[in-house]
Amino acid sequence: MALALGAALAAVPAAGQTPFANAMAQHLARADSRAEALPVAAFYQAAQQQPVWHSAERVEALARALETLENDGLDPADYLRGPLKGSLGADGGGQPLAQAFARSRDDAEARAAFDVRATRALLLALDHLQRGRVDPEQQVPGWETARPARSYSMARVVAAVNSADIEQALSLARPDLPAYEALREALGAHRALAERASAPLVPAGDDALRRGDEGDAVTALRRRLAYWGNPWVLPGDPAAYARIDAEAPDLGRFDAEMEAAVKRFQRRHLLDEDGVVGGKTRRALNASVRSQMATLRVNLERARWMQPVIARRPGVWVDIAGYRLHYARPDGERWSSRVIVGRAGRETPVLHSAITHLTVNPTWTVPPTIWREDALPRIRRDPGYLSRRNMQVVGPDGARLDPERIDWQAPGNVMLRQSAGPGNPLGRVVVRFPNSQLIYLHDTPSRGLFKRDRRALSSGCVRVEGVRELVRMLLADTGSRYRLDTLLERRQSDLNVNLPERIPVALVYLTAWPDESGEVTFRPDIYRRDEALRRAL
Known part of the structure; x- marks a missing residue:
């Protein structure tokens, strides 16, 4: 095909002829008015307003490169049959890209249309690689971080096209994250695995298999x-x-x-x-390889959204489904810890904020959901519940009320507050950041729960193992004059300490992500969020 295209191209008129230039101008104007607002004009400005898809070598390199997007969890058809649909025939996709290019050789209008459409296909792929195919703000409630900006060099993209190295152009936009590359390699390995014959399933049975068993x-x-x-x-x-x-x-x-x-x-x-x-x-x-491939695809998309989050220094981010907190310090040091997150039905939300202050020796005001679904039924069954847990009843103005004088079948607008102390579920320190859902990071007296492998156990807030060490780092890294040990010695309840600088924090949801050794781990989709993103992709 390449030889045939080469012979056919010998008869193509020079690109600078007026009919072709006029056709290019018209198609560029149409491209600039499209909804996705791809930087088509910037591309051709870097190309000195000349067509670039005028050789079979470049067109075939484009087709090959777009096919590699499968390992990014993207569908090559979105680029070959979307932006190039008008160049691929009436059915929109049955014709190879090189044939569509060859058919345009004798007509200025067709050549201009093909050139701009091929450029749009490449730019759309670059956009999806760097910024995500789906806008996270429209897909994920609580996502408030802007999509990554287009940061690749258009001049380098054009240079890659001119040298027919389209894969190099794609690499300019692909996230420069070790985690992204690990997920991409894992998807490639799973695609290869899907081509092989599957191994027999492990038979179901009531008895566990362990070392020493036979059969x-x-x-x-x-x-x-x-x-x-x-x-x-x-x-x-x-x-x-x-x-x-x-x-x-x-x-x-x-x-x-x-x-x-x-x-x-x-x-x-x-x-x-x-x-x-x-x-x-x-x-x-016994899981199917294709189900794991679907998991990798949705998390590659999440990884594309994550680049601004991970790049922050200093910055804290919580991997909800992976039960880990990560803190990137100003000097580049990274600290990680296990966390406990909300169980299904009381989910820890995805959110983006900034840590503003700490509360030492906190009291705990029972949140509305826990008050309604947990505390109130227990008080009705057990009159001694409040005293054993060192809880006070307070009115809307904060004044303490006598629990004996409250009708617990219809208590009205009252709240429960637990005093600071060793039994307080918030422990000795809370890390706070503005958000509408009253979520925070905190200590806990129940430290044994961190030994569990699956830790979706809370009512939404995030319990952090070693939170005191995190607080010491936050105080030091923001130049605070306070020291945690001194603050703890004061024994003052609800002692709020502002940080001199705000530290960005993000709570994100990832069901496949590399561990500290770089090996991709698969996590249970505890909140059933993968399917919605899979459909959006």
């Missing part, structure tokens, strides 16, 4: 572990190496090597890392 179920487990990226659990057949005196391995025996592979698999899926294959581990092992 066909263990053999299936071994093959399933190898399928998910642990090939060493399936050793080669010694019969294939006649000169080596080796004994055939027992595939049906659950040995130490298999136990290590199970633990690695569990770690990648936020499961209890005990090496025992119970119900949750069995279901994760």
Whole structure:
């Protein structure tokens, strides 16, 4: 096809002829008026107002590069059959791009239309790579961070096109995040895995599989572990190496090597890392590769939104579904900790704000949902509930009320407040930031819960393991004259301390993301948010 196109192009009139120039001007004007507002004019300005898609080599390079967007979780058809629809024939997509280019060679109008449409296809791909295909503010309630700005050099994009290196042009817009590249590599590996024959499923059963077990179920487990990226659990057949005196391995025996592979698999899926294959581990092992590909696609989109969040220094962000908090300090040091987030039905929201102050020795005013659904029913059943928990009843003006004189069947506009102390659910310190949902980061007396692998346990706020260390860093990094240990010694309730500088904070939702070693982990979609984004994509 390339040779045929080369011969055909020899007869193409020079690009500077008036009919072609007029046609280009008309198509550029139409492109600038389109809703997506792609920087088409800026592209052709960098190209010195000349057409760029005038060789088969460049057009074929464009088609090949757009196909690679599958590993970014994007659909190449959106670019080949969207912006180029008018160049691909009446059906909008049955014709290869190179053929559409060849058909435009004898007509100035068709050549101009093809050139601008091909440019729009490339610019749309660049836009989606750098800024996300979906606007997060329209998709995610609470997303208040602006989409990443177009920051790639248009001159470098045009240079890449002129050298027929379209993949280089795409790399200029692709997020420069190690996490994004890890997700992209994982999707590529899963796409390759989807082309292979699937391993047998681990049979369902009431009994867990563990080290020392034997049988066909263990053999299936071994093959399933190898399928998910642990090939060493399936050793080669010694019969294939006649000169080596080796004994055939027992595939049906659950040995130490298999136990290590199970633990690695569990770690990648936020499961209890005990090496025992119970119900949750069995279901994760038997998941379809295409379901994991869908998870990777939606999180690649979230990663495209995340670039401004991760780039902040200093900046705090909470990975809700991964149960982790990350703090990037001004000097580049990164601190991470486990967190407890809201359970399903009392979800921790996605939000963006800035940390403004701390509360030391906080009292706790029971939030409306907990008051209505938890506290009030317990008070009605147990008159001693309030005194045991060191709680006071207060009116709208903050005055304390006598709980004995309140009709708890119809208590009216009252609130519950728990005194500061070792039993207070907020612990000794709270990190506060403005938001309409009364969400904050805080200490907790129930530190044993951090040992759980899945920690969607709270009523919406975020409990932080080692929050005192976080507070010490926030005070130091903002130049505060206060020291946490001194503040704790005062024993004053609700002691508010303003930070000299605001620290950006974001709470985000990610169901696939690399761990600290760079290995992509899959998390349960605890709030059932993936499907809506998958449909939007």
